[in-house]
Amino acid sequence: MINQLQEKYQLSLLLLLGSVATLGILPFVVIRYLAGNTLASMLDMMLILGISALVAYAYRFKKIRIVSAIIALFINAGLLVVVIANGVDSFFWIYPVFASTFILVKPIEALSINIIASIVLMAFSDVFNSISLISYIVTIVMLSMSTFVYASHSEKQFRLLEALNTIDPLTGALNRRALNSDIKIALASAEHNGTEQFLAILDLDYFKAVNDTYGHAVGDQVLQDFVTITTTNIRKYDRLYRLGGEEFVLLVSTAKEQQQAFIDNLRTTIKKELKTPDGKEVTVSLGVASWASGTTVDTWLKRADDALYLAKSEGRDRVTYCDK
Numbered sequence: 183m184i185n186q187l188q189e190k191y192q193l194s195l196l197l198l199l200g201s202v203a204t205l206g207i208l209p210f211v212v213i214r215y216l217a218g219n220t221l222a223s224m225l226d227m228m229l230i231l232g233i234s235a236l237v238a239y240a241y242r243f244k245k246i247r248i249v250s251a252i253i254a255l256f257i258n259a260g261l262l263v264v265v266i267a268n269g270v271d272s273f274f275w276i277y278p279v280f281a282s283t284f285i286l287v288k289p290i291e292a293l294s295i296n297i298i299a300s301i302v303l304m305a306f307s308d309v310f311n312s313i314s315l316i317s318y319i320v321t322i323v324m325l326s327m328s329t330f331v332y333a334s335h336s337e338k339q340f341r342l343l344e345a346l347n348t349i350d351p352l353t354g355a356l357n358r359r360a361l362n363s364d365i366k367i368a369l370a371s372a373e374h375n376g377t378e379q380f381l382a383i384l385d386l387d388y389f390k391a392v393n394d395t396y397g398h399a400v401g402d403q404v405l406q407d408f409v410t411i412t413t414t415n416i417r418k419y420d421r422l423y424r425l426g427g428e429e430f431v432l433l434v435s436t437a438k439e440q441q442q443a444f445i446d447n448l449r450t451t452i453k454k455e456l457k458t459p460d461g462k463e464v465t466v467s468l469g470v471a472s473w474a475s476g477t478t479v480d481t482w483l484k485r486a487d488d489a490l491y492l493a494k495s496e497g498r499d500r501v502t503y504c505d506k
């Protein structure tokens with residue numbers, strides 16, 4: 183979910199960076215060509231074409247992370263070639279390129295790329311005959327540190343946004359928004375890779391009575407305990423979502439023969455472990471629908487919901503499967 187948000191943001195940064203790089207480098211293609219420096223002019227042109235092609239590829243195929251990493255390596259390699267070829271004339275490109283690297287890849291990766299590029303520059307370029315090495319080190323360390331801090335902070339902000347956007351604040355389960363996004367991914371994976379999956383709607387039985395008898399705070403605690411028990415009894419790639427109230431969705435990828443044992447085991451564990459403060463068991467009813475070819479988001483949820491309705495009407499504390 184948040185990956186989509188982060189990818190959209192990263193894509194807009196890539197487009198911005200591509201435009202800035204083109205507008206920034208293009209005048210030098212002309213200036214260097216007019217000055218008779220055809221090699222430098224061609225190198226600059228290749229940089230523009232390379233960046234533009236990569237950004238277009240990222241936009242078209244949504245391979246944002248990998249393309250960002252390639253562009254980061256590409257502009258750093260380009261920078262080294264240009265500085266080694268042109269000398270001090272092109273040296274100051276190092277600052278925008280190093281700063282852009284932090285926009286393109288994770289802060290720690292950017293720092294590593296910048297350090298390697300600096301070492302190569304010191305080893306193979308003669309620019310430090312005319313530029314003070316100390317001044318270079320001080321300024322580049324300052325630039326790298328401040329962009330590192332900024333990029334790390336922004337990464338943390340994204341993680342926080344992810345939590346706020348996809349996690350139910352009361353129980354810590356994933357929320358309906360996360361479900362809407364993940365269910366589409368699960369459908370695509372089942373459709374394209376034949377992954378066997380099922381969706382279960384879990385609904386606590388007589389939960390209103392829990393609230394009425396023990397109060398809303400205890401009801402909240404029971405919901406939290408339910409999520410803890412469920413998440414410790416599913417595998418790490420299975421997902422639990424809170425639909426609302428005392429209704430949850432479980433999205434599980436497992437072979438069809440194992441579905442029944444898995445879900446029965448979960449129901450009995452919840453029945454055994456989920457209790458009111460005075461030790462009364464709280465049970466759960468489940469409606470299960472396996473993925474079948476042609477399933478859509480709506481039909482999948484509807485089939486599970488119909489099965490849940492049957493489980494409730496047949497007495498609760500049971501699992502009912504949709505066999506359509």
Ligand SMILES: Nc1nc2c(ncn2[C@@H]2O[C@H](COP(=O)(O)OP(=O)(O)OP(=O)(O)O)[C@@H](O)[C@H]2O)c(=O)[nH]1
Nearest residue numbers: 385386387388389390391393398399401402427428
């Ligand atoms: N404590 C607490 N209660 C909630 C929350 N959200 C919904 N509820 C309560 O959950 C109860 C749901 O009641 P019903 O829909 O009648 O369901 P039920 O009593 O579990 O009955 P069945 O589902 O038919 O077994 C209502 O009393 C809601 O107020 C919540 O976040 N915290």
